[in-house]
Amino acid sequence: MLKNFAHIDTESVDEAAGLLREGAGSSRIIAGGTDLLSVLKHKLEPDYPEQLVNIKTVEGLDHITADEEGLKIGAAAKLCDIAGSAQVNDGYEALAMAAKSVATPLIRNLATIGGNLCQDVRCWYYRYPDEIGGRIRCLRKGGDYCNAMTGENRNHSIFGAKKVNLSGCSQNCPAHVDVPEYLTCIREGNLDGAAAILMESNPIPAITSRVCTHFCQMNCKRAEFDEHVNIGGMERYVGDYILDNADRFMKAPEAESGKKAAIVGSGPAGLTAAYYLRRLGHQVLVYDKMEEAGGLLRYAIPEYRLPKDIVRKLIAALEAMGIQFKTGTEIGKDIPVSDLVEQFDSVFLNTGAWKRPLIGLDGEELTTFGLDFLIEVNKWMESKIGKDIIVVGGGNVAVDVAITAKRLGAANVIMACLEDEKHMPASEEEVARAREEGIVIMNSWGPKEILRQDGQITGLVLKRCTQVFDGEGHFSPAYDDGDTETLEGNSILMAVGQKTDLSFLGEELELKVNRGLISVEPDTLKTSLPKVFAVGDVTTGPKTVVAAIADGKKAAVYVDSYMTGQPAKNYEHPLGQIVKFDASSSCHSQSAKLAERPKEERGLHLEDSYGLSWEEVQEEAKRCFNCGCLAVNPSDVATVLTAMEAEIVTNKRREKIGDMMKKAHCRLVEEDEIVTEIVVPASIREYRTGYDKYRVRDSHDFAVVSVASAYKLEDGKVADARIVLGAVAPIPLRATAAEEFINGKEITEELAGQAAEIALRGAVPLSKNEYKVQIARSLVKNSLLNAAAAR
Known part of the structure; x- marks a missing residue:
């Protein structure tokens, strides 16, 4: 059964487009409706449309005419009319053949050419949810995986997948x-x-x-x-x-923009922003209080995980691009931030989180901050060789601290963390490495009391942690104070996180701050002051390195836009290509x-x-599935129109169907875009065109494999060729290598067989659809032999 929906008759394409635009996501267009009604009946779409915008009532959309330019067909023209049209059958026969091949006479009498072009894909997982136990959130429905890769795929692509969503x-x-x-x-x-x-x-x-x-x-x-x-x-x-x-790979820009950007802090976000801003032609000067650039990458990550030479090589490469580093310079102390604001076209704050958080334990001042330990590790350990050390924390920094202490000669190292092992912030690999090196990890324990004697640490009392986060996901640890453990140890290293330190801002720069973090516009990373942007830990608290990189690139985009006055560049991954x-x-x-x-x-x-x-x-x-949608394009007419190099006219553009198909990712057109006309160039009349398809039964509309062809013959030889494979790829696929091979040659059975082999050379069949390769070869070979026989 269908749900209730509004059905709106329209009088013009503009009116219909306006309704689609206003009801974005909740409106669908309907003309013949043979495919759409099936989609709605089976509840295939993630969101059921609230209204159908009917264009059958728009006058003039069902025309079939021919002139000097070529054949012109309105998008609402029915397939049965196209199949029986004298104008279509006079020089454009393959299109009539394709229209006639679509399903039963009942379907052809209702279906339109525009609907055939824009119909949804044929896929077991997409179209028949009831038969597989319920709807699957596949790639075309917002998911991130195509089930056909490892499941039922006999009718799917043998030429790769369509990138319809991020993997x-x-x-x-x-x-x-x-x-x-x-x-x-x-x-x-x-x-x-x-x-x-x-x-x-x-x-x-x-x-x-x-x-x-x-x-x-x-x-x-x-x-x-x-x-x-x-x-x-x-x-x-x-x-x-x-x-x-x-x-x-890291070249200086070919042209300079004349703009200057100052970056405060050389952590991952700062280095990333510096790279992208310099690549865009801006002068970039990076300030850092430490003696070497790299921030926490240089000073807080042990060399056994990240060799210092890697960081130094990166800094050298950035310097070779023309990025300047001014190290040993503390902004707010050596240079006021306000001076940077005056001297540069933009200022980018990325000072990281180096400050120690306090958790309120009596005697906490006797413990050592984990980051300080990592920075001054060799000096700190001089008096600790052979001692018992306790590390508090469960993240990667805590693991780094524990392993480093152990490798420097600590007799015993115990880690205590609030989380159970499954939910430890540290990666599985790092936890496994720690255990391998003899470090004891005590999960679900938190510090209760620091034991000390004569001003020296002697141990730590732990209490059982029963909850780390509350029901809403907020950090809210709860404990059982009656369940305790006492650890003996000479030193306690606190690795329970880091805080930001905004003291460098001083009082001259009145930036809006919230709970110790610089407030920024989430979309642009602008602070409350013109010119000044902030990113990374100073705006969010401690984040991962890769998250800082993402923020650094985003900030570079908007800093560039601010300095140049140009719209922010779009770096989103393009969708629609075949992978x-x-x-x-x-x-x-x-x-x-x-x-x-x-x-x-x-x-x-x-x-x-x-x-x-x-x-x-x-x-x-080779193990990568290259996750894309493996469903094939089901349109018979699209395959023929691609061979004819037809153009599709919409309310927004006029474009060759092949180009349009390559760019489209989920649907051929945008939500408020309406196909109005198909134009087949008159030059195709000089070609011998054909269309053939293999299907399970004659009355079934879905082609298992199809081939559309257009051959121009001169003096018995192929002067031009267009071979298009249908139902074997996410879009109708030109067999360009086969076309090039036969050009200038006389068609023989041997040549046709060779061309067929070449046309399928790039096939990547799945586990259950290799049979399509042989069928496609036969159809390609037959298309050539039929063209030769028609001489």
């Missing part, structure tokens, strides 16, 4: 790195291409690959099949390649693992893990 890995990455796209380049052996794609979202992959939590891997859909793709390992290879060839995977992807069940340095050889100044080889990287890239 799960890209969605989960704060920087939205286009992971599948750069892994495609790796599979093709195009390392430079992979590097370029990666740097569009993340200019410091050599660093993130080593320190990132790798949210991308957490949402890798391959993991639901066997193991997640080792994206971090491949990112490390590409990142190191970028730094080794920084003169090619490919490797045919052997399902054969590689285990991911490539980074080799680890033997435990006995580990220290503070040698990296714990080794990178993958190029061969391992390429093999691992």
Whole structure:
């Protein structure tokens, strides 16, 4: 049964477009309605439309005319009228054949050519939810995975998938790195291409690959099949390649903008913003209070995770681009912030979170802040060799602190954290590494009392933590004070987070501040003062490195817009293109693992893990499903019109159907866009056109495989060819390699067979649809032989 909806008759295309625009997301257009009513009946769409905008009542949309320009068909022309039209059958026969091939006479008598072009895809998971236990949130419905990759796929694409949404890995990455796209380049052996794609979202992959939590891997859909793709390992290879060839990938801009930007703080957000602003031609000067640039990357992450040379190579590459670093300079002390505001066209605040938070324990002043420990580690440990050390905290910093203390000679190291093991902020890999090195982790315990004698720490009393967050997800720990444990220890290292320090602002710069954080406009990252932007920890509190990178790029976009007066650039991933995977992807069940340095050889100044080889990287890239929609385009007329190089006219544009199909991601047109006319050029009359399709039964409208062709013959040879494969890809697919092969040649059975082989050479069949390859070859071969026989 259908739900109730409003049905509005319209008198003009403009009126219909206006109604669609006003009811964005809740309105759909209807003409013939044969496909739409089925969609509504089966409740295929995530949101059921509240109104249908009827254009059958618009006069003049059902015309079929021919003139010097060519054949012109109104979008509301019925397929039965097209199939029987003398004008269509006089030189445009393939279109009549395609129209006639659509379903039963009942459907053809109602269906329109515009509806056939704009119909929804044919997919078991998309169209028949009741038969598979309920509607699936597939890619076309806002999900992040195409179930056909590992499920029922006999009617799906053999030429890759349509990118209709961000893949799960890209969605989960704060920087939205286009992971599948750069892994495609790796599979093709195009390392430079992979590097370029990666740097569009993340200019410091050599660093993130080593320190990132790798949210991308957490949402890798391959993991639901066997193991997640080792994206971090491949990112490390590409990142190191970028730094080794920084003169090619991190070039100075060809032209200078004349604008100057000051960046306060050289953490990941600041370095990212500096890179993108410099790439846009702006002068960039980065200030940092420490002696070396890099912020927490340089000073707070142990070298066994992130070698200092990696950070130094990155800074050197940025300097080679023309970015200036002024280190050992504390803004607010050595230079007032107000001076920067006067001297620069924009000021970007990114001072990070270096301040110690206090949790209110008596004797807390005797403990050591985890970040201070990591910065001054060697000096601090001089008197602690052989001692028992307690680390409070459960994040990656706490693990870094614990492992570092252990490797520097602490006798015993115990970590105590509020969270149970499943919910520890530290990554699984880091927790496993800590346990491997003999560190004891006490989950679900919080500090109650610091034990001390004669001003010296002797231990820590813990109390059982029964809750970390409340029902609304807010940090609100609860304890059982009657359940305690006492630990003996000579030192306590507090690694329970960091705070921002805004004292550098002074009183001259009256920035709006809220709860110790700089207030910014969420969309633009502007502060309450003109020229001044802020990003990262000073606006949100401590964040991950990759989240800081995402903020840094976003800030660079709006800083550039502010300085130039131009609209903010759009860096969103384009959707609509065809993405490919490797045919052997399902054969590689285990991911490539980074080799680890033997435990006995580990220290503070040698990296714990080794990178993958190029061969391992390429093999691992093959495991990526390159998550896209594998449903095929079901339109018979679209396949023929692509071969005829027809143009589609809408209320917004006029464009060749092939170009329109390539750009479209979920639907052919936008929500308020209406197809009004199809124009087939008169030049196609010089070609021999044909259309054939394989289907399960003659009355069934869905082509399992189809081929539309247009051959221009001169002196018995092919002067021009257009071969379009239908129902084998997300869009009608031109077999360009086969077209080029036959041009200038006489059609023979041997040539037709060779062309058919070439046309299917790039096929990537799934587990159950390899049969389509052979059918498509036969249809291509027959199209050529039929054209030759028609001489």
